[in-house]
Amino acid sequence: MDGEELTEQETQLYDRQIRVWGADAQRRLSKAHVLVCGIKGAVAEFCKNIVLAGIGSLTLVDNRLVTEEALSANFLLPPDEGVFAGKTVAELCCDSLKDFNPMVRVSVDRGELSSFDEEFLKTFDVIVVSCCSLAEKKSVNEKCRNLPKRISFYTVDCRDSCGEIFVDLQHYTYAKKKLEDTVECQLSYPSFEEAISVPWKAHPRRVSKLFYALRVIEKFEEAEGRNPGETTISDLPRVLKLKKELCESQSLNEAHIPNALLERLVTNSKEFPPVCAIIGGILGQEVIKAISGKGDPLKNFFYFDAVDGKGVIEDISSKP
């Protein structure tokens, strides 16, 4: 089969979405390489979305074995022990994803997130990390920023009925339609570390409560040396104490982080499948935007909570 034949095939398969983002964006997608680390429900949704969209390649990292918890919101894992025994989450997801779109190269890397070096990372255009520690997030983000090549970096996490996406596109140039014309726009992003280090006093008005609540839990897990999601209801008193301390040191009214919200987040660290679909959908859309260089990207946090039903963008950057 020659190259042109493939184009015909692609045009046919991707007909409906080419009508949304154009043939040029589709070509860029088919040349992009994406790395994901930590495959729970929201990331499984994301992987499905970009494989369907026709990304060039997708590399999966998750060396966990399948557990009851891993199965709960991840439809890429077969529930049959006869099938999943002895295989890692990444391997099993790889098998399912390959099937979704034969034109996308899906593969597994057995390395550990913390040991990935810049040589390895630079082979990707987009890196998405999930369910990892604060230190790992910061370190991978920094490594990406040290490379001469621009890599789009995302973190994504869902707990209970809430989800968070963080985006770092570094210095990003994109095209935007304004009436009939296409204009060039530029955005500068802070790193994850820079963003969470912005003094809370300097934040814009009415930042989502989820931003603060998740920082408290993140801090708690780091201080206690816990794996992400390992905090439970029995930790609540100490989580609330940490919240108080943080609010005092940051001069933030404690009411900005309702105890009920923290309670909700530590009681049930399991993902809620509808929220995974929503967060995985928004993340998929953002990654497609970043690769195609078309349309306003999200800057730089996104929150969804099924309780109030709002999907909110927060821009938390240090002012120059």
Next chain:
Amino acid sequence: MASHHQFSAVKGAKVLMVGAGGIGCELLKTLALSGFQDIHIIDMDTIEVSNLNRQFLFRKSHVGLSKAKVARDAVLRFRPHVSITSYHANVKNQEFNVDFFKQFNVVLNGLDNLDARRHVNRLCLAADVPLVESGTTGFLGQVTVHVKGRTECYECQPKPAPKTYPVCTITSTPSKFVHCIVWAKDLLFAKLFGDKNQENDLNVRSSDSASSSNHAEDIFELYKDETIEQYGRRVFDHVFGYNIEVALSNDDTWKNRNKPRPIYSRDILPDEPTKQNGNSDKNCATDDQSSFSAMTSLGMKNPQEIWSLMENSRIFIEAIKLFFTKREKDVGNLTFDKDDQLAVEFVTAAANIRAESFGIPMHSLFESKGIAGNIVHAVATTNAIIAGLIVIEAIKVLQNDANNYRMTYCLEHPSRKMLLMPVEPFEPNKSCYVCSETPLSLEINTHKAKLRDFVEKIVKVKLGMNFPLIMHGSALLYEVGDDLDEDMVANYAANLEKVLSEFPSPVVSGTILSVEDLQQELSCSINIKHRDEFDEEKEPDGMVLSGWHQTSLEKGDSSKTLGNGESISTPSATEADKNEDSDIVASGRKRKLDEAPSSAVDISSSANEANSLKKLEELDDDDDDDLVMLDDGDSAMNKKKRLQ
């Protein structure tokens, strides 16, 4: 959130999903993952290649199979213990009656057309089952909750009518590419390959109307002594040459317009039959009738490319040849289908040649296909998001958490920082004839209009009824049903041809007709008002229904109404872009975001609009309060207290 209460509500629920397409695949997956145990799913469609980029439960090997069945099997592979019942059927079938709907706790729609949405809305109202409705276009989407007596029903608000074009714009004075597409698809394609007996405006010209009726009979017939190539060229010369010359002879038409240029095949194509330098063997390699392609024959590959006039002309002739030689059986009963490659090629070529003649820019096959097929833009991500939102609302409905029902908009550009924007549902519209039984009024010429006109244009199209029954007092004028005896059928058929004022009990000004649909369990009264004259362009039906709002058949269904010589209704993808696309997204955005209601929106809905903005503010303010007032405790509880 994931409380025991919620868990048991989900586990014990029996839900009906209507539609196993873009939203449906995502929805079925998310329902199964969320713990739903008893799911029924209806879809009449089979799988197509262009579905595979987003309907992730389907594979290439499934093309041609039932969506509902394949979706069921695919989800059972990762959630084997869920009970999923699939129906490969039209939701409008009689088996899906009110009793069928009553067995469900909630109905979830993932549909792609207005007609079916209206039908399901009525059955849900009649069965008193809550409905969660949804729709997406590109990056836009919307989820709404409809609970009888509590929130508005799906039909409480007007839906934008599809774009229609005046007949003369299509037949004589096209100014946009879409006009050429409508001409090529609904007039020329229908004339050459469709039912020869149906009326068609293709030849009617003010200047030659006297001679056209005889002349027209044979011009599109294949003569015994000519080859298909000759026939194709004769048709080409007639429609792109002769007809344009005739039109040009009417000076008045061109006073303020650019004159078209007649195009003859001899000027474009060499005299000898078109040589084939492509791979025509490929066309013969398969028995599949739908795989013949003029592009393949001519060695052309790129659907994104805009063809030259010569290329368009060659495709035009080649497509006619292929239809008459390879698909002879189809000729005479074809209707345009966007998935019929050869039909799309023919329509693209014909539209482009006409466009060239009128000085309108030509378009690629890819673009033409979108316009001709009214293709709605679709991506997987929006469908996944919308499916997640549907499940969240469905769970609230099952828990009877009425205060927290929301309609949610998925936006492309953030509004008040929000990409997903929840809004409190509207109250039922008191003037809605569907959920409030408000009488309608109809202006009609009772001395000229026949019962048939009333049934076709009002009862079927405007009121969306499938099995109507029409009464005047105690006199039964008309009825549709499977169980009627022959006498009745004959009697009703005769009634259809009667003029309204000539019935034994005449239908005149002041008459109240009662119209019912037994399947939908919907009835409404229509006050008749006689009127002599109607504006042909503005009121093409020759009658005006009011008292509520007007809608008409949506995209895709429009081709059926063509050829009646009155209005050609074909919304296009490009028009739809400007109109914010698919019906439900547009209606929602209009009510909520637009400053000025469009002319189609009546007063009651603009009142609603103000109302909704007010509600939005309330929700917003409420959030402000959260930040300063809440210390601990359940935030939702506190919110409720303050609202009391």
